[in-house]
Amino acid sequence: MPDLKNSFYTLLVAGTVFAGPGTGVVLAADTDLAPAGRGAAIEGSGPDDEATLARGEYIATAADCIACHTSKGGKPFAGGLKVGTPMGDVISTNITPDPEHGIGKYTEQQFDQAVRHGVRDDGSYLYPVMPYVSYAGMTDQDVTALYAWFRHRVKPVAESPPATSLSFPASMRSSMAVWNMFATKETPGQGDSATYNKLKRGEYLANALEHCGTCHTPRNFMLDEKHDRYLAGGPLSGWYAPNITSSVSSGIGNWSEADIIVYLKTGRAQNHAQAAGPMGEAVEHSTSRLTDPDLEALAAWIKQVPAMDDDLEHKPRDSFGQAVNAPDIRTKVPSRIDDLSEMTGPHIFDANCAACHGRNGSGTDDHYAPSLFANSVIGTTRPDNLIMVVLNGVNRTAGKDHAGMPGFGADSQVQRLSDSEIASLVNYVMGTFGSGDPHVTAEKVASFRNK
Incomplete structure (x- = not known):
């Protein structure tokens, strides 16, 4: 862009x-x-x-x-x-x-x-x-x-x-x-939208009401949506709205309609993804409150969107990683340190993340704290969303299902991490459980901190 x-x-x-x-x-x-x-x-x-x-x-x-x-x-x-x-x-x-x-x-x-x-x-x-x-x-x-x-x-x-x-x-x-004059607008729907057939209703929900393309469709130099790249993903205000087309390698083509429905209803799809930040709010206030027929219609529509492959994503984002037999950092190498300024990625992870996500990255048994492997945020090649989650945390309620994680940014109620510490943490987590070390710098984290 x-x-x-x-x-x-x-x-x-x-x-x-x-x-x-x-x-x-x-x-x-x-x-x-x-x-x-x-x-x-x-x-x-x-x-x-x-x-x-x-x-x-x-x-x-x-x-x-x-x-x-x-x-x-x-x-x-x-x-x-x-x-x-x-x-x-x-x-x-x-x-x-x-x-x-x-x-x-x-x-x-x-x-x-x-x-x-x-x-x-x-x-x-x-x-x-x-x-x-x-x-x-x-x-x-x-x-x-x-x-x-x-x-x-x-x-x-x-x-x-x-x-x-x-x-x-x-x-x-x-x-x-x-x-x-140049922007492409949706064509007004005709008739009673409640009587539309399943796919037409799904299209209406996706394009008119839920306006999925607003964030998930990349934009041209005029910032109008590139309709030939519908739902192929794009950066927006610190987050990256990912490719949600039917591409298996770059999108969510390996998700079933049931997976999409569960995600929209609860904000989490096991072994795939979790919603946080603005998407978490969209789930909380909007998609979790849709009727089951409308969720089914929306999922059916998204599932049939033509596949759009990505120049960077060549393997499903949720297919990376496995449980790691990590050493106990308190008793084994790497050894315990006294100078906090010398903390590396493993030390920062142990001090701030391992209690919930586990030293091996498998999360909690009830999935409240998700696994760090088979996780779209960790398996992507783009570190944007992981940086934003570490900075801002997660606070999502869908029905009776709540998900929470403290943020470590400037307004953190827990320990505030510096830009260099967050960079080290992100590199360690993605390198250990996901697609590989993205080589995030402190300067990059600083650019995200105020978004």
């Missing part, structure tokens, strides 16, 4: 991370759905309307709206989530039905223009970190249901998060009009 840090196009994907198997992820969008003092709400409260409201809630869940519009510790949909970019913070806005601080005065038509066309009620353009290019594929019926649910079931919050303030030229929203 070209270096576009000095271009407003950087904003198109900044913070838009929906990583796939073996990664983690948060979508952050500057929706700027500010009220304009016009329009009226949907009226009525009969049985049909209740069905519409229930449908709207499900659409909001499938589209993972809450991930973008809820700050850490904040009220649902009240905005305030900050996404750092080279040109300033993009801050999501309040989309509760409060008439002064949210979207309470939006008409359905104005709501549709924002969600599917990227134009807010005052005619200004939204930044495409709000994935309207994907939501453009939603059906009229689903947009109506979504609008009704936001108007009648979301609790109004009388708070306005700080306004997004970006440096030139990103501050000029009119520049988005040019990008919109």
